[in-house]
Amino acid sequence: MDTLCITGGRVLHPDGRVREDDIVVDRDEGTILAVGGDGTVADHVDGASETLDATGGLVIPGLVNAHTHVSMTLLRGYADDKPLDAWLREDVWPAEAELTDDDIEVGAELGVLEMIRSGTTAFADMYFAVDRVADVVDRAGLRARLGHGVVTIGKGEEAAVADVEESLAVAADLDGAADGRVRTAFMPHSLTTVGEEYLREGLERAAADGIPVHLHANETREEVDPILEERGERPIEYADDIGALGEGNFLAHCVHVDDAEIELLAGTGTAAVHCPASNMKLASGMAPVQRLREAGVTVALGTDGAASNNDLDLFDEMRDAAMVGKLAADDASAVPAGAVVEMATAGGADALGLPGGRIAEGAAADLAVVDLGAPHLTPVHDPVSHLAYAVRGSDVRHTVCDGRVLMRDREVLTLDADAVRARAAEAASDLVSRVEEGA
Ligand SMILES: N[C@@H](CCSC[C@H]1O[C@@H](n2cnc3c(=O)[nH]cnc32)[C@H](O)[C@@H]1O)C(=O)O
Numbered sequence: 041m042d043t044l045c046i047t048g049g050r051v052l053h054p055d056g057r058v059r060e061d062d063i064v065v066d067r068d069e070g071t072i073l074a075v076g077g078d079g080t081v082a083d084h085v086d087g088a089s090e091t092l093d094a095t096g097g098l099v100i101p102g103l104v105n106a107h108t109h110v111s112m113t114l115l116r117g118y119a120d121d122k123p124l125d126a127w128l129r130e131d132v133w134p135a136e137a138e139l140t141d142d143d144i145e146v147g148a149e150l151g152v153l154e155m156i157r158s159g160t161t162a163f164a165d166m167y168f169a170v171d172r173v174a175d176v177v178d179r180a181g182l183r184a185r186l187g188h189g190v191v192t193i194g195k196g197e198e199a200a201v202a203d204v205e206e207s208l209a210v211a212a213d214l215d216g217a218a219d220g221r222v223r224t225a226f227m228p229h230s231l232t233t234v235g236e237e238y239l240r241e242g243l244e245r246a247a248a249d250g251i252p253v254h255l256h257a258n259e260t261r262e263e264v265d266p267i268l269e270e271r272g273e274r275p276i277e278y279a280d281d282i283g284a285l286g287e288g289n290f291l292a293h294c295v296h297v298d299d300a301e302i303e304l305l306a307g308t309g310t311a312a313v314h315c316p317a318s319n320m321k322l323a324s325g326m327a328p329v330q331r332l333r334e335a336g337v338t339v340a341l342g343t344d345g346a347a348s349n350n351d352l353d354l355f356d357e358m359r360d361a362a363m364v365g366k367l368a369a370d371d372a373s374a375v376p377a378g379a380v381v382e383m384a385t386a387g388g389a390d391a392l393g394l395p396g397g398r399i400a401e402g403a404a405a406d407l408a409v410v411d412l413g414a415p416h417l418t419p420v421h422d423p424v425s426h427l428a429y430a431v432r433g434s435d436v437r438h439t440v441c442d443g444r445v446l447m448r449d450r451e452v453l454t455l456d457a458d459a460v461r462a463r464a465a466e467a468a469s470d471l472v473s474r475v476e477e478g479a
């Protein structure tokens with residue numbers, strides 16, 4: 041059998057406990073064969089095809105970034121310090137109008153490079169030229185749930201219909217790509233940027249074909265108020281009416297949700313993706329994470345695009361989620377360390393319906409080894425506390441997805457990091473020149 045052994049470290053188990061254990065991975069299946077102390081895995085360690093040294097480190101499930109627009113790395117730092125609506129209309133959408141499919145591929149390469157280097161092994165992405173993003177996921181070796189984002193406002197009937205068709209076609213055609221590591225979803229952008237007739241049509245067809253749904257919801261007050269005024273119901277109630285809720289579906293943000301909306305999410309099994317950094321940066325508000333979790337809603341974490349974050353490091357997101365969760369609840373015991381670690385791992389995998397998120401026999405071998413030796417991580421009273429409050433993405437030593445080593449001793453093996461950075465910097469500067477010429 042072709043095995044990978046991860047030895048000498050401590051392991052974070054699904055119950056939140058940390059023990060000194062070795063891990064044996066079946067590389068053919070991409071799954072964890074055994075987790076345990078010396079006796080359990082010793083037989084395999086000697087005959088292993090490949091070994092990763094986790095001495096002085098903590099093995100954690102690969103992190104799950106449950107909402108991003110990965111190619112937006114090209115727009116990192118391009119437009120800051122504005123609220124969502126102005127930021128999208130004045131800066132982001134005009135720049136995106138100039139993006140080529142090649143730009144999207146290069147931006148995705150840069151984004152997944154950053155993710156692998158910070159211990160993320162799975163993500164959900166809403167963008168366009170999704171076949172190019174899927175190609176990058178295939179080459180880079182991680183997992184993703186991908187979709188084409190639909191926007192119909194400002195479009196004529198024909199273009200709007202075509203956008204919905206494209207999203208449904210992408211979801212059907214790309215599902216199962218990259219040896220099954222790519223899954224898909226129907227992705228209307230939001231309840232206000234897609235017209236009701238298009239939403240209803242797309243959602244009905246997605247449901248009929250068993251395709252999951254992902255959209256931005258209740259991100260800002262400016263998005264909630266018009267729906268309330270026009271329809272006399274809250275956005276999540278509207279989402280329920282038109283068939284956007286259900287098991288397998290996941291909504292980004294859920295910042296401005298009331299108790300009845302939280303109950304609807306919980307009752308329908310719809311997951312919420314909390315994006316604290318993006319919500320803070322665009323001053324959108326604070327999601328009631330503690331209340332969502334108490335109601336039984338699956339809550340995951342997302343960075344959103346690099347233009348509103350401005351990085352894809354989920355360790356930052358865990359810390360932000362804990363901090364802002366306490367502030368929102370006016371309670372220092374709210375959203376504790378263990379909760380944010382769960383949201384970034386099992387919660388993310390569950391929200392996206394992807395394997396991974398737990399280190400256990402039979403689970404997908406999606407892992408990261410975090411070095412605990414740095415001064416900012418000394419002493420180690422509680423490794424879980426460190427994951428939430430002190431670890432940075434740059435502390436990740438090795439990253440493994442589907443049993444394959446994507447980064448060993450901080451060297452990414454599936455992408456040429458220098459070439460990716462150079463291509464992305466060039467593509468970004470060309471893009472900005474084109475936007476300026478057009479303006
Ligand atoms: N097919 C659409 C593209 C939608 S992709 C998803 C969109 O979400 C945008 N986006 C990024 N971050 C956010 C956010 O925080 N809220 C809402 N939209 C965002 C992003 O810029 C991108 O245009 C079109 O023709 O424009």
Ligand SMILES: [Zn+2]
Binds near residue numbers: 107108109292
């Ligand atoms: Zn977004």
